[in-house]
Amino acid sequence: MTDVTAGVARTKTRTRRQKENFEGSPSKAGWFTKGALIFVCFLWIVPTLGLFLTSFRPLDDANNTGWWTLFTHPSTIGHLTTSNYTKAIDQAHLGLAFVNSVAIALPATFIPILVASFAAYAFTFMDFKGRDFLFLLVVSLLVIPNYVAFVPILKAYGSIGLKGFPTVWLAHIGFGMSLAIYILRNYMATLPKTVIESAKIDGASHFQTFYRLILPMSVPALASFAIFQFLWVWNDLLVALVFIGPGDNAPITVAVKNNLLGQQGSGWNLVTAGGFFSMIVPIIVFLALQRFFVRGLTAGAVKG
Amino acid sequence: MGTKIVTTIITVLAGVGAALVLYWVLNRLAELLPGHWEDRIKPYLYILPAYLAITFYLIYPAVETVIDSLKDSSSTAWVGLDNYTHLLKTHDFQQTLFNTLLWMLIVPAVTVALGLGVAVLADRLKPKAESTAKTIVFLPMAISMVGAGTVWKFLYTYRPEGRSQIGLQNAIVTGLGGSPVPWLEQNEFHLNSLLLMVMLLWAQVGFSMVLLSAAIKGVPGDTIEAARIDGANERQIFASVVVPQIWGTVITVFITTLISVMKIFDIVYVMTNGNFNTNVLGNEFFNQLFTNFNNGAAASIVVMLMVATIPIMIYQVRHFRAEEAAA
């Protein structure tokens, strides 16, 4: 049977690589796989491609013809310009806003991960009274829209005189905590309990188990959440607008919204450019964290 | 600007360092206690910082919200259940509830299915191709909601018959000889709501794909190998070896998507603001709070959302018990 021979061949090739990994076997990527994925990727990229091309078109063109006319009427390619970008960057001070976005996003990404992973560890591996209830409370809070917290938090900040970046750092830490704990805890629950047990037998304290064992094994989940939290904070508009407001500390989202749009919605061509300018960093972050999504780090630990 | 960069770096290091130090200190404090007490206190210390954040930023506002839902629009006088009855009686609000339910039934399931599909298929490619495919599907998540609204504007825009179309969908329709259609106004069979859901799927499948891909990668190779040696084909391997081991993640993705769909608002607000029967609870909440400045009505919507998560909680509890039993 072709299956068996194929299977044997695959096992042979796999023994040459690290056996512990469930890596993709390129020989298995048949036409269906390739075709389906190409189709999906095409669908996914067309909208963004449209926006990308439009951000280089002068306003008159963009208002009157579709972006695909660049392909059907190549003469219009001559109209392409970077003026939307230069104008947007200038009018909204996007250089400064960029630095602000980074300044806001980095702490707001790293700190919640650390705090949440401790809590997730406790919920997964420790036994204590009220554990289930406290965890369910965390999950149920996911449904609360952040906006209800704005006024009470603003008042609280006002009374202790907190201003500037720390206001949003703390806010994002608070708002993101529920999701972080939920995702991390559920991931940790899939880790083999035997590992923990053997560590305990070896006399490791909880802190050591957490630090040396669980954290490294949870890297895919930590990386996943890091991406989401970073994205959420980077693209956030309302929290930054309410707590930081317009001005020198405004991140890209706030700067684009406030400075490029007219009262009647004019200036949207600048917004397309601003939007793309803002996308560069998250894409880089995603690509950089890609390497954490390979390899099952749990295998081998069981044998070891 | 230079100082800002320096300050940021310092804060990141300081913040993370401080958190680590905090835990180390708490841990040491716990260790100082006699063993029996140490084991009992430690878990609470671990969850303490997280819970402080949650209490201040989520629980306290949630409690205030429940109280506000029983007060009037400027939160000065008690009105009891008036906010609820007033909303639930209006036909528009009932439509809104139905629409939200529609979103809840369709989007999470499709998100999981698509995310899983892409993750599984991409997994079979060479690493570079896999990375490219996943990046393309993930890309929309990098776009903010304002950007996404602009993106889809170039798909759904309508120009009257005879003028050149700038929206791709209408360009295709007119290219094939039809008349342009104002897509976002078509509420026969909730077509416009479905089109908005497509937007959300486009933006969010990346989320489910990333998590499910991580889970798939986390399945130990030996279990797959064992099944293969036993002669199972790919489909059987997937169904009986991979799926059970990633099921926890599937549930996580499903529930987080479900909950975020319940409060979805940006897409609807940016594209139609709920017109043409596309309104959902999240959008209604936003309008009540920021357009009507009616704190009471807005708060009561949040309470309704919280109540709606109870069935989800019940399911989660049962899932726990199952997990515990299996361990």
Add this chain to the structure above:
Amino acid sequence: MQTLSRGRKLALVATAVASLVATAACSGGGGSSSSSKTVTIWSSTDPLVFAGLKKEIVAKAKAEGITVNMQKVDNINQLIMTKIQANDTPDIAMIPQPGVVGDIVKRGKAQDLSSVLDMNALKSSMTPGTLETGTFNGKLYGLLVSMNVKSLVFYPKKAWDKAGYTAPTDFASLEALTDKIKASGTPPWCFAIGSDAATGWPATDWMEDLVMRYGGVQGYNDWVTHKTKFDSSLVKQAAAEMEKLLLTPGNVAGGRSSIASTAFGDADNPMWDAKPGCMMLKQGNFIVSKDFMPSKVVSDVDANIGVFGFPPATAGGDNPTLGGGDLATLLSTSDSAKKVMKILADPTLGKDTAGSSSFISPHKTFDMSLYPNDLTRTIASTAYKSTAFLFDGSDAMPGAVGAGTFWKDMTAWISGQENLDTALKNIDQSWPTS
């Protein structure tokens, strides 16, 4: 022991870290210092107007030793109420909706301007009606600083002159003109109300212009304050006229079904074709900009675009002007803020801005030669010479109506989803009771 020395090191790190965080908190805050010589202004005017005004205001304030921090905020209405509830507001907020100013007054957070400004000077220099828009309970709380005019009908000048059309002087001649253009084979009106979240607002502008001409200033104000309901003979009369002019088949380019789905900014597109696809566009003066009109048209405004004021119902009758603008509201009691408020009330404010933006001053004493072209001068004098300036009704009504049901139900009526009676009753029902 190893752990002890590690412990000490960590303790040192902790202290250092804590102090760094504290410094970060202070320096990261930067921006708004609480010195009483700094005044923060938030405004949502268009970018060009904003840039021009900011320059003028900052310079004038500096001469008095005050630092002005002026920021542009999109959609200031949503943000300002949140900030007000949290007692964290800018010193002055320029708000484009009297309804929101009224909400702020209701919460007791706006300062009475009659004790800060020279009311007599204002009464004589400002266009009649402009002071009233910011007056609540008999006191002035919102001062109109920049103005836009809406009771205008634009047309493609070349094609218009060629066909020999003339501006109508009352509703009867407007209807006759409509029929004349239609008979020549061109849809007379360009009309589109699509605007994403705000879809429907151009239709509300039409209704307002009609109501104020049928009912006069008093009739209009009663309607805006809900003393006259939507479901009333006055409003129905206005709706009937609108139906006659716009909703009769063949009167609007693209037909009735395209009105709600076409973006308002695209309504003028057919006007500039060699054979125009429509001849008249009733819209606010902001529409004359390259964001909404082709650059070849906007490059020579006076040659390409003509305008006439929306006529009164009967020749010589009530002819108020519908418009909008930004109302400067004083939210703090500091002396510096009051001084800046006086700068904003200066009748010459905008002298450097008018030439390069769409700025129109609410003071009828403003030097007209500063406006960049004849079109703007015509527009401004339409307002200055009118019997009264009346603020856009949907901006003056409570948010639930003005930015909610009024837009939505008008959209539903025009796109055929609701009949007029249902729409009017819905709007009445949604008027907040508190």
